[in-house]
Amino acid sequence: MPLPGFAIKYPLFTKGAKTMNKKLGFYILKRVLLALLTIVIVITVTFFAMQLIPGGPFTSEKAVSQESLDRLYAKYGLDKPLIVQYFNYLFNALRFDFGYSIKSRGAVTVNHIIGEGMRYSATIGLIAAFIAIIVGVILGSLAAYKHNTIIDRIIMVLSTASVAVPSFIVSTIFLYLFCVVWQILPANGSDWRGFILPTITLSFSPMAYIIRLTRSSTLDVLNSDYIRTAYAKGASFSRVLYKHSLRNSLTPVITYAGPMIAFILTGSLVVEKIYGIPGIGREFVTSITNRDYPEVMGLTIFLTYLVIIMVLVSDVLYTVVNPRVDLD
Amino acid sequence: MKFKRLPQVIVLATVGTLCACNGPLPERKAHKDEAIYSATIDGAKKDNLTWKDSYDAVIAMTKKTSGAVRNEYLHQAEDILMSTGAITPIYYYTDLFMENEKMEGFYSSPLGYKFFHRATVDGAKEYTVCVGPKGDSFDPAINSAVDGAIVISHVFEGLYRWKQPENGDVAAELEPGQAASFEKVAGNDGHVTYKFKLRDNIKYSDGTALKASDFANSWARAASGKLAADYGYMFDCVVGYEETAADENNFKPLSGVKADDEKGELEVELISDVPYFLELTAFPTYAPVKLDKVTGDDWWTKAENYIGNGPLKVSKMDNKDGGSIEFVPNENYWDNANTKVSKLTFALSDDDDNQLANYKKGDWKFIDSVPNDQIEELSKGKDYHVNGQLGTYYVIFNVNDKALNRTLKSEAEYATFRKALGLLIDRNYICEKIGQAGQEPANTFVGKGIMETNADGSLSEWTTKSGPNRDGKGYYKVGKADYEANCAEAIEMIKGLGFKFDGKKFTNIPALTYLYNTSSGHKAIAEYLQGAFKAYGINLKLESQEWATFLNTRKDGNYSIARNGWLADYNDACSFLDMWTTDSGNNDAQFGR
Numbered sequence: 001m002p003l004p005g006f007a008i009k010y011p012l013f014t015k016g017a018k019t020m021n022k023k024l025g026f027y028i029l030k031r032v033l034l035a036l037l038t039i040v041i042v043i044t045v046t047f048f049a050m051q052l053i054p055g056g057p058f059t060s061e062k063a064v065s066q067e068s069l070d071r072l073y074a075k076y077g078l079d080k081p082l083i084v085q086y087f088n089y090l091f092n093a094l095r096f097d098f099g100y101s102i103k104s105r106g107a108v109t110v111n112h113i114i115g116e117g118m119r120y121s122a123t124i125g126l127i128a129a130f131i132a133i134i135v136g137v138i139l140g141s142l143a144a145y146k147h148n149t150i151i152d153r154i155i156m157v158l159s160t161a162s163v164a165v166p167s168f169i170v171s172t173i174f175l176y177l178f179c180v181v182w183q184i185l186p187a188n189g190s191d192w193r194g195f196i197l198p199t200i201t202l203s204f205s206p207m208a209y210i211i212r213l214t215r216s217s218t219l220d221v222l223n224s225d226y227i228r229t230a231y232a233k234g235a236s237f238s239r240v241l242y243k244h245s246l247r248n249s250l251t252p253v254i255t256y257a258g259p260m261i262a263f264i265l266t267g268s269l270v271v272e273k274i275y276g277i278p279g280i281g282r283e284f285v286t287s288i289t290n291r292d293y294p295e296v297m298g299l300t301i302f303l304t305y306l307v308i309i310m311v312l313v314s315d316v317l318y319t320v321v322n323p324r325v326d327l328d
Numbered sequence: 329m330k331f332k333r334l335p336q337v338i339v340l341a342t343v344g345t346l347c348a349c350n351g352p353l354p355e356r357k358a359h360k361d362e363a364i365y366s367a368t369i370d371g372a373k374k375d376n377l378t379w380k381d382s383y384d385a386v387i388a389m390t391k392k393t394s395g396a397v398r399n400e401y402l403h404q405a406e407d408i409l410m411s412t413g414a415i416t417p418i419y420y421y422t423d424l425f426m427e428n429e430k431m432e433g434f435y436s437s438p439l440g441y442k443f444f445h446r447a448t449v450d451g452a453k454e455y456t457v458c459v460g461p462k463g464d465s466f467d468p469a470i471n472s473a474v475d476g477a478i479v480i481s482h483v484f485e486g487l488y489r490w491k492q493p494e495n496g497d498v499a500a501e502l503e504p505g506q507a508a509s510f511e512k513v514a515g516n517d518g519h520v521t522y523k524f525k526l527r528d529n530i531k532y533s534d535g536t537a538l539k540a541s542d543f544a545n546s547w548a549r550a551a552s553g554k555l556a557a558d559y560g561y562m563f564d565c566v567v568g569y570e571e572t573a574a575d576e577n578n579f580k581p582l583s584g585v586k587a588d589d590e591k592g593e594l595e596v597e598l599i600s601d602v603p604y605f606l607e608l609t610a611f612p613t614y615a616p617v618k619l620d621k622v623t624g625d626d627w628w629t630k631a632e633n634y635i636g637n638g639p640l641k642v643s644k645m646d647n648k649d650g651g652s653i654e655f656v657p658n659e660n661y662w663d664n665a666n667t668k669v670s671k672l673t674f675a676l677s678d679d680d681d682n683q684l685a686n687y688k689k690g691d692w693k694f695i696d697s698v699p700n701d702q703i704e705e706l707s708k709g710k711d712y713h714v715n716g717q718l719g720t721y722y723v724i725f726n727v728n729d730k731a732l733n734r735t736l737k738s739e740a741e742y743a744t745f746r747k748a749l750g751l752l753i754d755r756n757y758i759c760e761k762i763g764q765a766g767q768e769p770a771n772t773f774v775g776k777g778i779m780e781t782n783a784d785g786s787l788s789e790w791t792t793k794s795g796p797n798r799d800g801k802g803y804y805k806v807g808k809a810d811y812e813a814n815c816a817e818a819i820e821m822i823k824g825l826g827f828k829f830d831g832k833k834f835t836n837i838p839a840l841t842y843l844y845n846t847s848s849g850h851k852a853i854a855e856y857l858q859g860a861f862k863a864y865g866i867n868l869k870l871e872s873q874e875w876a877t878f879l880n881t882r883k884d885g886n887y888s889i890a891r892n893g894w895l896a897d898y899n900d901a902c903s904f905l906d907m908w909t910t911d912s913g914n915n916d917a918q919f920g921r
Contacts (some may be wrong), residue, residue, distance in 0.1 A: 053527060055876030060558060061893075062472065062885070063913025068556035071576055076554075105465050106625035116648060180688045187685035188675060189650060273679040276686070278650030282678070307543050 024316065031315075035308040042304045043093055043297065047086055050293055057102040057291045076102055078293070089297065098298030104289045110298035115278025121267030124195055124277065128202035129261045134306060136207040137253060140214025141246065147219060156215075159208035171201050171274040188276040198275040206260050210253055218249040251322045258314025262307040379920025382406050384909045390902055392518055394601040396783035402901045406774060407796055409908055410436040410803040413746030414917045417770035417804065418755055418853070420777075421719035421895065424703070424765045428693040429711045432669055433617050435497045437490040437610075438777060438899055440474055440717055441481050442696070445639040445657075446492060446668045447694045449740065457694035458686065461678035462647050466628045468615040469550035472558040474895075477612045479674065482655055483533075483636035483739075484615035487524050487543070487594070496513070498715055502606055506530050506616070506637065506662075507594075519567065520601045526592040531660040532618050533641040540587035540594040542616040548572060549579040549622070550613050559613045562897065565605060567597040568894040593837075603781050604900040611898065639667045649678045700849060703764045714766035716777045719895035720904070722770070723750070723842075723857070728918045729888040731838060735826050744821050751818035752860055755806045762852045771795070771802025774904040775896060790901050819864065833865030841869045842889040845878035850891050885918040892916065 058064055058072050071081040077088070092099065098110035143155040162170075175196045178186040186194045221227060224246060230244050267281025280299070287295035383405060390401045407413055423440045430450035436442045442459055448456045460475025468480045489505035507524040509522050514520050532537045549555055552578045553675035563569045566586025584597035598605060608614055618635045627633045631645040639661050644654035655672040657664055675692055677683050680699040686692040698706055706712050725746050727739070736742050755769030768776060771794070778790040790802040805814060819829065828835045841859060844850040851872065858868040868889075873881060896903040906912065910920035 003907040025758070053877065055880040059876045059879045059883075060472070062558065062878060062897075063907075064556075064558050065561070065913060067553065067573075068558075068560065071553060100625070103464050104625075105467070105470055107465060108626065109631050175681065175685045179685045183689055186691065187682060188677070188691070189687050190652075272650070274682050276650045276675075276677050276679065276682045278646075278648040282649065289875055 003221075024120045024319070028312070028316070031312050035305075035312070038308060039094070039301060040090065043090055043301060044086070046297055046300045047089060050288075050291070050296055051082060051084075053288075053291070055291050057293060059291065061306055076100075076106070081260065093297060093301055098301070099294040101287075101292055101295045103287075103292040103295070104115075110295050113283060114280060114294060114298060114302055117264070117267070117283055120189070120277050121272070121279035121281055122265045124189075124199050124202060124271075124279065125261070125265035125267060127195070127199045129206065129257070129264050131199065131203040132207040132210055132260075132264075134258060135203075135251070136210025137214050137246075137250070139207075140211040141218050141241075141249070143211065144218035144222060144249075154209060159211040162204040162208040165204075167201055167205065168274065169267065169272045170204060171197070171271055175274060176202060190276075194275065194277075198271045198277055201271050201275075202264060206256075206264060209256065209260075213252045213256060214249060217252050218245060221249045247321055251318060253295045254314050254318050254321060258310040258312075259307055262310040264305070266303050267307065355704040380910050383919065387902075387906060387909050390905075391600050394518070394603070395781060398603075399780045399782075399901075402780070402905060403793070403798060405905045405908075406772065406794060406851055406901070409773060409905065411743065412727065412917070412919070413743045413750060414727050414919070415773050416723040416725070416746070416750040416753070417773050417802075418721045418723060418753065418766040419759050419763060420770050420775050421717040421721060421893070422766045422768075423715040424698065425694065425696045425713050425715075426687055426698060426706065426709075426711050427713055431693055433492075434694070435490075435492050435499055436715060437481075437499050438592050438716075438718060439477070439896070440715070441477050441490075442694075443481065443490070443492070443668060444672055444694070445482055445655075446666060448668050452666060452673075455669075455693045456539075456673040456675050456691060457653070458675045458677050458683050458692050459694075459696045460676070462649050462651065462676045466634065466647070467622075468612045469546070469555055469557050469559070469618060469782065471612060479640065479653060480612040480615060480636075482640045483634065483638045483642060483674075484612065484617070485608040485636075485638040485661075486611065486614045486616075487526075489610050497713070502610055505610065506543075514601070515597065520598050520606065522596045522598070524594040524596070526594065527662055528592065530662055532635050532637050532639065533658040533660050534618075534635050536618070537658055538616060538637050539589040540592055541589050542619070543594055543614075544581060544585045544587040545579070545619055546616045547585060548581045549617070549619070551582060552579045555581060557613075559897075562608060562611060562613045565598050565602045565608075566796075567599055567601065602900070604898045607898050637661070639663065640669070640672060643671075647676065649676050651676050700764070707764075716896065716901075718775045718777050718899060718903075719893060720770050720773055720775045721767075721891075721893045722773060723753075724882070724890050724892040726885050726887055726889070726918055728885055728921065731840060731888055734838075735836075741825050745825055748818040748821040749861065749866070750804060751814040751821075751882055752864060752866075753857065754811050755859065756808050756811070758853055758856060762849070762856060769806035771804045772804045773894075774901045775894075777899070778896065778901050778904070779899055780901065815864075830865075833863075835865055837866050839867040839869050841888045843871050843873065843878065843881065843887045845875050845891070846872045851893065870895075882916045883913075885916070885921070890916070 056078075057076075058069055070079070077085065080088075096111070100106040101108050101113060103109055139155050139159070143152045146152050175187060178185040178197060185196055189195055189198055227240060227244055230240050235244070266284070267277075267279040269282045269285050271277070272279040272281045283295065284299055284303075287299060386401055386405045386408065390398050390405065393401060400793065423436070427434060428449050431447055433447040434442070434444060435446075444457060454857045459478045460473075463471065463473065463476040463479060465471050466476055466479050468484055471477060472479060485505045487505055487507040487510075488502045490499035491501045491503040492497050493501075504527075506526060508527045509525050511523045513522055513523065515894050526540055532538050544710065547563060547566075550557060551566070551569055551572045560573055563572070563582065566582050568582040572580045572582050586595040587593075605669050616637060621627055621635050629645060629647060631642045634642045634645060636658070639658060640655035641658040642653060643656045644652070646652055653674040653676070655669070655674070657667045657670065661667070677686070680697055683692070683695040684698055684702060687695045727742070732742070732745065736745060759767040759769055770776070772791065774790050774794060776789070776791045779787045780790050780793070782788055791802070795801040795803060822834060822837075823829050827837050842854055844854045854870045854872075856868055861868045881887055882892070894904060894907070907914035908919055909915065915921070
């Protein structure tokens with residue numbers, strides 16, 4: 001086994017990596033099949049869990065007559081036996097057809113809600129994830145290199161604070177300062193200026209987590225034998241940093257970043273509500289409150305797809321960065 | 329059927345007048361004294377009437393009578409309802425909003441539907457307001473939300489409309505809208521017919537003519553069983569409603585509605601002379617939609633299809649939270665000369681803090697809700713407004729809940745117990761310390777602001793006549809000074825039921841459970857009730873449920889005591905009283921079941 005960080009520069013494209021590529025292809029195929037199974041399980045559990053909660057999509061404070069209810073149930077196919085509804089749904093969901101939102105009385109498709117919401121949530125989420133990773137890795141490495149100095153302490157206090165303070169407090173304070181007191185940013189996130197605050201708010205918590213991950217893994221790496229060897233062979237500090245240490249200390253960050261990106265892309269109820277972002281995050285909560293079965297299912301499955309894809313991507317990346325990982 | 333015994337007052341009301349339709353005023357039992365509660369309890373011990381034979385029968389009479397006789401039946405229905413103690417009013421709702429100090433020309437209907445088309449802000453004709461989150465549907469027939477009604481009321485206009493008030497900002501009068509005038513003719517069986525004459529040359533915003541048949545067809549659609557809309561029942565006073573509502577496959581025309589497009593006349597036959605019919609014609613459900621645009625369920629989601637006949641038309645429809653709806657004047661509107669705005673934007677937001685930040689920043693000139701914890705601070709400003717609202721916040725008891733049946737033997741004893749609990753509540757404390765939005769303590773269920781027609785045709789407010797003696801004192805004494813005496817009275821009442829009292833507290837009352845839906849406001853009231861009852865040794869367990877689950881639990885009667893609230897659909901007491909008949913879907917107290 002080659003020493004990590006030395007042997008394989010670009011494992012996917014070099015001659016020596018042929019067997020590796022074959023393995024990777026098989027691995028991805030295996031993962032895709034597993035993913036399908038996961039999705040079927042998620043659909044099944046969500047479908048029956050939703051049926052178990054009391055109340056239905058037409059429950060309202062002012063009573064609707066039983067005849068009206070019956071007609072509405074018939075219109076949306078909710079009068080059929082549960083098992084028929086289930087297989088209908090399963091079949092359609094696997095083809096990405098999630099049907100119409102019941103709450104809108106059939107005016108809007110679930111795909112439309114997802115598409116429209118993701119335009120905003122994904123934009124903000126991607127930038128937030130980018131900020132979280134870049135800033136997180138830089139600060140984390142810095143804290144490790146300046147281990148036990150005042151810089152390390154300050155960075156750690158900041159990262160603890162950003163995990164500890166919930167996003168609704170951060171957003172309320174930001175909203176008050178930037179929008180009400182100083183009036184330099186809009187309170188409603190309809191254009192790029194309105195995206196600044198939510199992006200920063202959203203990046204705080206994953207950034208703090210990445211700082212800690214990077215710091216501790218960098219500390220591990222810095223104390224390992226091969227770094228000492230590298231120094232002994234006369235490698236410069238910057239070479240040790242970029243070539244030997246960073247690459248290895250990033251592996252836990254990559255593992256974390258996959259699912260993190262999936263969740264951050266699909267928005268946050270709190271951040272979207274407070275900053276008035278027309279994103280998808282709040283739909284996860286309101287659709288359940290509304291018992292909007294098609295929307296709940298559509299969103300859950302969409303998130304499942306996203307998580308599965310991101311986990312797969314991070315696993316593959318992981319093997320690229322760290323050849324010690326065996327795909328079998 | 330659990331609720332068997334009822335006050336004597338009902339016997340007189342029903343038996344005495346069942347055949348006397350528009351006859352003399354029904355007889356009413358005179359009460360011995362001012363004490364509100366005693367009379368009905370005495371009666372309950374003697375009587376043996378079911379809820380169907382009493383309450384339902386009285387409500388049925390309100391459908392066959394009119395004027396002062398009908399009023400008296402409504403008051404009697406309220407007597408019966410309040411005698412059960414199962415409906416414990418807490419406060420009358422208020423409508424709270426922030427309006428830029430420089431806004432002029434804004435007004436609201438009594439139901440809290442806001443109108444901005446005649447309003448300017450410091451002379452500016454282009455501005456943004458926020459009246460709520462994204463709408464579930466802006467189809468006038470399907471919408472049942474207040475914020476949806478506000479959108480619809482700017483785009484559509486009914487036969488009549490709310491008149492902009494000269495003083496204050498709440499409209500009290502109706503004036504002709506799409507109709508120029510009407511004539512009311514009495515028919516057989518108590519039926520009446522409204523004959524509306526439409527204005528000449530009225531048009532939809534796309535320039536096409538609006539005809540009398542557009543009204544008739546829109547109404548048939550809204551009332552139909554095919555659409556199965558929440559508010560289909562708003563047509564239940566129109567002849568032919570039942571047949572239209574029963575037809576699942578067609579928009580069957582209402583047999584009582586006849587349109588003459590040539591003459592521009594619309595005749596509407598009603599099953600009785602309901603005093604609120606003209607108001608209904610101003611209600612969104614009665615709006616004339618352009619039926620050839622109403623194709624599919626999503627017709628209203630596109631601005632170009634959302635064609636109306638009201639003061640404004642939609643130029644941009646971005647119906648999502650964080651999005652907005654934009655309106656411009658409808659130059660085809662007959663009264664366009666009085667429209668002041670040139671572009672009105674409704675920002676859609678479901679978050680109080682976000683709304684307030686936008687308002688404070690000055691981007692939004694009006695917001696319809698504010699965070700609870702900010703009310704105290706905001707109420708000091710001139711831009712803080714509190715209007716009355718036709719609704720009541722109340723505590724409801726499940727009459728089928730027999731948690732105390734080791735001690736309490738009859739329905740009458742339960743009624744006494746429930747009323748005693750109602751007396752232990754300090755409504756002023758709840759209004760001032762918890763609600764904080766100018767709410768007024770409620771002494772009856774029918775909300776403040778509901779009007780009734782007197783014998784001489786004049787109008788007076790229902791709450792000035794509510795109560796067993798029709799003196800406006802209601803069914804609970806809710807003055808600040810009354811609370812102490814109320815508590816003393818409650819203690820005596822509960823002691824009389826056989827519970828042990830050690831001088832300070834009751835010692836053998838089993839714990840009760842209070843159900844509310846998860847929200848900080850309802851929780852605060854629940855905790856107050858818990859504390860107030862605890863002081864007398866009555867333990868109240870609190871249970872909170874998520875909204876839809878809560879509604880279901882309450883509807884199915886799987887609770888003991890719960891929070892509740894009701895907003896009227898139109899300005900008439902029956903909007904509060906029809907809901908308690910045995911088979912009503914809103915009979916959460918389970919009367920007669």
